[in-house]
Amino acid sequence: MTEVLNIAVLGTIWGALYSLIAVGFTLIFGVAGIVNLAHGAFYMLGAYLSYAFMTVLRLPVVPAALLAVSCTAVVGMLIDRFGIRPMRERHVYVLIITLAFALFFQELMYALFGPHGKAVGSFIQGDMAIGGVYVSYQKVLCFGASASLVTLLWLFIKKTKTGKSISAVAQNRQAAIYVGIQPERVYLLTMGISAALAAVAGVFIAPVLEAVPTMWVFPLFKAFAVVIIGGLGSVEGAIIAGMLLGYSETCVSILISANYPDMVYLVAIILVLLFRPRGLMGKRAH
Amino acid sequence: MEKLSDHYTQRISLKSLGLLGIFSVAVMLVPLVFRDPYYLELLFLCHYYVILACSWDLLSGFTGNVNFGHAFFVGGAGFAGALMNLHLGWAPWLTLPIGGAVAALCGLLVGSFTLKLKGPYFAAVTFCFATLLYKWIMIRYDIFGGEEGLSGLDWLAETTTGNYYISGVIMILVVVFLYILSKSPFGLILRSIGENETASEGSGINTTFYKVTAFMISAGIAGVAGAMYGHAQMHVGPEMAHDSLSALIIIMVVVGGMGSIIGPIIGAYLLTLVNESLRFMGEFRLLIYSSAVVVVILFAPKGILDIVQRGWRRLAGQER
Numbered sequence: 067m068t069e070v071l072n073i074a075v076l077g078t079i080w081g082a083l084y085s086l087i088a089v090g091f092t093l094i095f096g097v098a099g100i101v102n103l104a105h106g107a108f109y110m111l112g113a114y115l116s117y118a119f120m121t122v123l124r125l126p127v128v129p130a131a132l133l134a135v136s137c138t139a140v141v142g143m144l145i146d147r148f149g150i151r152p153m154r155e156r157h158v159y160v161l162i163i164t165l166a167f168a169l170f171f172q173e174l175m176y177a178l179f180g181p182h183g184k185a186v187g188s189f190i191q192g193d194m195a196i197g198g199v200y201v202s203y204q205k206v207l208c209f210g211a212s213a214s215l216v217t218l219l220w221l222f223i224k225k226t227k228t229g230k231s232i233s234a235v236a237q238n239r240q241a242a243i244y245v246g247i248q249p250e251r252v253y254l255l256t257m258g259i260s261a262a263l264a265a266v267a268g269v270f271i272a273p274v275l276e277a278v279p280t281m282w283v284f285p286l287f288k289a290f291a292v293v294i295i296g297g298l299g300s301v302e303g304a305i306i307a308g309m310l311l312g313y314s315e316t317c318v319s320i321l322i323s324a325n326y327p328d329m330v331y332l333v334a335i336i337l338v339l340l341f342r343p344r345g346l347m348g349k350r351a352h
Numbered sequence: 353m354e355k356l357s358d359h360y361t362q363r364i365s366l367k368s369l370g371l372l373g374i375f376s377v378a379v380m381l382v383p384l385v386f387r388d389p390y391y392l393e394l395l396f397l398c399h400y401y402v403i404l405a406c407s408w409d410l411l412s413g414f415t416g417n418v419n420f421g422h423a424f425f426v427g428g429a430g431f432a433g434a435l436m437n438l439h440l441g442w443a444p445w446l447t448l449p450i451g452g453a454v455a456a457l458c459g460l461l462v463g464s465f466t467l468k469l470k471g472p473y474f475a476a477v478t479f480c481f482a483t484l485l486y487k488w489i490m491i492r493y494d495i496f497g498g499e500e501g502l503s504g505l506d507w508l509a510e511t512t513t514g515n516y517y518i519s520g521v522i523m524i525l526v527v528v529f530l531y532i533l534s535k536s537p538f539g540l541i542l543r544s545i546g547e548n549e550t551a552s553e554g555s556g557i558n559t560t561f562y563k564v565t566a567f568m569i570s571a572g573i574a575g576v577a578g579a580m581y582g583h584a585q586m587h588v589g590p591e592m593a594h595d596s597l598s599a600l601i602i603i604m605v606v607v608g609g610m611g612s613i614i615g616p617i618i619g620a621y622l623l624t625l626v627n628e629s630l631r632f633m634g635e636f637r638l639l640i641y642s643s644a645v646v647v648v649i650l651f652a653p654k655g656i657l658d659i660v661q662r663g664w665r666r667l668a669g670q671e672r
Contacts, residue, residue, distance in 0.1 A: 101472040149650060157471055158418055159653055162606045165599060166646045173639040283595075287483075294476055325491050332480045332487070339469055339477045 068198060073316045075199045081312020082212035087267045087285045088292035088304040089216055090260035096299030097236045098253045099157070103164040104145060105264055106286030107171040111138045112265025113272035113281065114175050117186045127189050135265045142261025143254050150257075151250065168282055176279040188273035208270040215266060216305060219259070223301070232256055236299065291331035295338050297345030307346060364535045368614065372528060375617075379520045389512040396512070398624045399519040400581050403526050405604045405616035407573035410530055411566045412602075413610035414542035415549075417467065419567070420475040421482030422574055422601050424462075425455040427593025428485055429575030430582040434502045435495075437583070444508050444583045448576050455575020456568050463567035467560055470549075479595060486593040501589030508583035515584045522580060526573055531613045533569075542566055546611065607648050609655025618656050 091105045115134035119125045125133070145167055153159040188204040195201075223229040234242040235252045242249060267285065275281070292311055296303025311334070315327040338345060379399075383392060404422060412419045429451035436442045436450060466477045489496040496502065509515050533539055544552045545559050553559050582588040591597065600623075608619020626644070630637040652659050 095472075101475070149646075153653055156653075158412075158416055158610070159606075159649075161418055161472070161475065162602060163646075163649050163653075166603065166642070166649050169599070169603075170639075170642040170646050173642045177636055177639045290476055290479075294473070298472065328487055329484065332484045335476055335480045336484075339473055340465055343469060343473060 069320055071197045071199050072320055073313060075196050075201060076320075077313035077316040078309070079201065079205050079209045079312070080316060081309035082209045082216075083267055083271060083308075084288050084292050084311050085216055085305045085308030086212035087264055088289040088296070088308050089219060089301055090263035091289040092293045092296065092299055092301060092304040093219075093232075094256050094260040095293065096301070097232055097256045098150075098154070100150060100154075100160050101157070101164075102257075102260070103161060103286060104142075104167040104171070105164075105260070105289055106282030106284070107168040108138050108142055108261040108264035109268035109285045110171060110175065110277070110279075110282040111141060112268030113186060113277040114179060114184070114268075115265075116269045116272065117179075117184050117277055120187050127187055131189075131269045134269055135262050138265035138268075139258040139262040143258045146254055146257035151253075154253075168286070172279050172282060175277075179277070179279070181279060183276035183278045185276050186272035189270075202274070204270070204273050208274070211266060211270050215263060219263070220301065228255070288331060291335050293345075294335050295345055297347040300345065300347040303345055303347030364532065368531070371614075372531065376524045376528075379524060380517075383513050383516055392512045392516040394624070394628055396516050396519050396584060398621050399516075399523040400577055400584075401601070401604060401620035401624050402523050402617050403577040403580075404574055404601045405608070405620040406527055406530050406613055407570045407577070408601050409605050409610060409613055409616045410533070410542070410573075411563065411570045413605055413612070413616070414534070414539065414546050415563055415566065416546040417470070417563065418475045418602070419478045419570070419598075420595070420602070421478035421480070421598055422570075423593050423595060423597040424478070424482035424485050425459060425571040425574040426578035426581070426597060427482070427489070427588075427590070428458060428578070429455040430578035430588040430592045431489065431496055431502070432575075433579030434505055434582050434588040437505050438502060444506055444579075447583070448579045451579030452572045452576035455578070456572030458575075459568040459571025460564065463564040463571075464560075467563045467567060479598070482593060482595060482598055486590055486595070489590045489593060496590070499590065501587055503587045505583055505586045505588070507586060508580060519580060519584065522576065526576075527613065527617060530573075534613050538562070538565075543611070603645055605655075607645060607655060609657030612655075612657055615655045615657035618660075622656065 087105070087109060090108075091102065094100050094102050094105075112134050115137050116127075116130045119130035119133050120127065123130070145164070149163050149167060150160055153163070188202075189207055190203045192203050193200045194203060194206065221229075223233055231242070231247045232252055232255070234245070234247055235249050239249050242252075264285070268281075288311065292304055292307045295311065296305070296307030311331060314334075315330050318330050319327040382395060386392065386395075404426065408419060408422050411417060432454045433444075433447035433451035436447050437444070442450070462478070462481055466474060469477060490498055493499070509518055534542075541552070541557055541562050544557070545562060549559055578592060581592070604619040604623050605616045606619070607623060608617065609615025623641075623645075627637070627641055630640055633640055648656070
C-alpha cells in the first residue's frame with residue numbers, strides 16, 4: 067500500500083516537473099521547428115544563477131529566483147537572435163549550434179563554480195506527510211509551481227492575443243505573415259518563454275538535486291523523451307507524457323531497482339519511434 | 353562562386369587526390385621527425401578521431417540525417433573486441449575486423465528500423481541506442497567492468513611508433529575509400545538525398561536502402577576504430593559509448609565542414625591538437641575550447657574547409 071502511495075506522490079511531483087521542462091522544449095519545436103539542445107542549459111542557468119544571486123549578491127530567495135529566470139530568458143533570446151536566426155532553415159545547423167552553446171555553458175559553469183555540487187538554498191524548509199509519504203516542502207512547492215505555470219502557459223496561448231499569435235505561427239507561418247504577424251518576433255518571444263520555463267524548473271529543483279556543471283544533460287534527455295512520447299510540438303502531449311514518465315520511472319525505481327529508471331525513457335523513445343513515430347498526441351510527422 | 357556541377361561532380365579531382373597523397377606521405381614521415389612518444393600518442397588520437405569523423409560524415413554529412421549515437425558503434429565494437437581478446441584470446445588482427453563487422457551488423461539492424469525516421473527523430477533514436485549501451489555497460493559491471501572498463505588487452509603494436517603506423521595506415525585506407533565512395537554514383541545518391549529526399553524518392557531511388565547501406569558502412573568503420581583504440585590503450589572504458597564522444601565527433605565534422613570527407617579530417621586534427629595545446633591554460637582549457645567551437649560554428653557555419661576553399665579561390669583569382 068505504501069508503495070502505491072509512494073508511486074502516486076513521487077510520480078506526480080516528478081511528472082509535473084518533467085512536464086514543465088518539456089512544454090518549453092515542445093513549444094519552441096512546434097512554433098519554430100527548432101530542436102533546442104540548449105534547453106537543458108537553460109535549466110542549469112536557472113539553478114546556477116539563483117545560487118549566484120543568493121550567495122554573491124546576497125539576495126533573498128524569491129528575488130534571486132525571479133532575477134535568475136529573467137536573465138535566462140534574455141540569454142535564450144540572445145541565442146535565438148544571434149545564433150539561430152541566421153541559419154534557421156538548416157535544421158542540422160540549429161541542432162549543432164544549440165549543442166555547442168550547451169557545452170559552452172557547461173564549461174562556463176565549470177570555470178566559474180568548479181566541478182563540485184553547489185547546495186542551493188531552498189524556498190522553505192521542512193517536510194510534510196501526504197498519506198504517510200514524507201516529502202519536503204520544496205518538492206511540494208516544485209509541483210505547485212510546475213502545475214500552475216503549465217496551466218498559465220496554456221491559458222496564455224489560448225486566451226491572449228500574443229499567445230494566439232504564437233499558435234498562429236505554429237499552425238501556418240505564411241498565413242500568419244498575411245494577417246500581420248512577424249514570425250521572427252514570435253520565435254524570439256517563444257524562445258524567451260521556453261528558456262524561462264526551463265529556468266523555473268532549475269530554480270525549484272536545484273535545492274533538491276544541487277547544481278553541478280553537467281546537470282543540463284538529464285533534463286534535456288527527459289524533455290526529449292517526453293516530447294517524443296507526447297508528440298513533437300504538442301503541449302497537451304508533453305503534459306500527458308511528462309506525467310506518464312514520472313509515474314513509470316517511480317514505479318520502476320520503487321518496484322524493480324534504482325538502477326533501471328533511466329532505462330524507461332530510452333526504451334520508451336525507441337518503442338514510440340518504431341511503432342507510433344508521431345507520438346501520443348502529435349500531428350503527422352513533418 | 354561554387355558551381356553546382358562542382359558540388360555534384362563524380363570526377364575525382366586530381367587536386368584533391370594529390371592533396372590526399374601529400375597528406376598520406378606526411379603521415380608516414382612524421383615519426384622520422386617527431387620521435388617523442390608524447391607527440392605520436394597525440395597523433396594516434398588524431399587518427400582515431402579522423403576515422404570516426406569521416407565515417408560519421410558519410411551518412412550524416414551527406415544525407416543530413418544527424419546520427420547522435422556514433423559512440424554506440426565505437427563503444428560496442430570496442431567492448432566486443434575486448435571481450436573476444438580477453439576471453440577467447442583472439443589477436444588484434446582478428447578483433448579489429450570482427451569488431452567492425454559486429455558494428456556494421458548493428459548498423460544494419462538499427463538502420464533498417466530507424467532510417468525511415470527523419471531529422472530530430474532519427475537523432476533521438478540513435479542517441480537512445482548509444483545511451484542504452486552505456487547504461488548497460490554500467491549496470492552489468494560483471495561483464496563490462498562498469499566504470500573502470502576492461503584492462504589488460506593485447507597490444508595493438510609493441511611500441512608507440514607501431515601504434516602510430518597501424519592507425520595511420522587504417523586512417524589513410526578509410527579516408528581514401530570514403531573519398532572515392534563519395535565521388536561514386538553511391539555518393540552522388542547520398543548527396544541527392546541530402547538535398548531533397550522526396551525528389552530523390554520521386555526519381556525512383558530507394559532512399560532507405562542507400563541510407564541504411566551508408567549507415568552500415570559508417571558503423572563498420574567506427575567499429576574498427578573502436579576496436580583499434582581499445583587495443584592501443586590496452587583498455588576499454590564506458591566513456592567510449594558515452595554521448596559526449598558522439599557530440600565531439602559531430603562538432604569535429606561541423607567545424608571542419610560537413611559532407612566533404614576532407615573537412616572532417618581538418619576538424620578532427622584541429623580540435624584534437626587545439627584541445628591538447630590549450631593544456632597550459634589549466635582549468636580554463638575547456639571553456640576556451642568550447643567558446644572557440646561556438647565562434648567557429650557561428651561565423652563559419654559551413655566549416656573551415658569552406659573558408660580555406662574560398663580563400664584559395666580568391667588567391668587563385670587574383671593571380672590570374
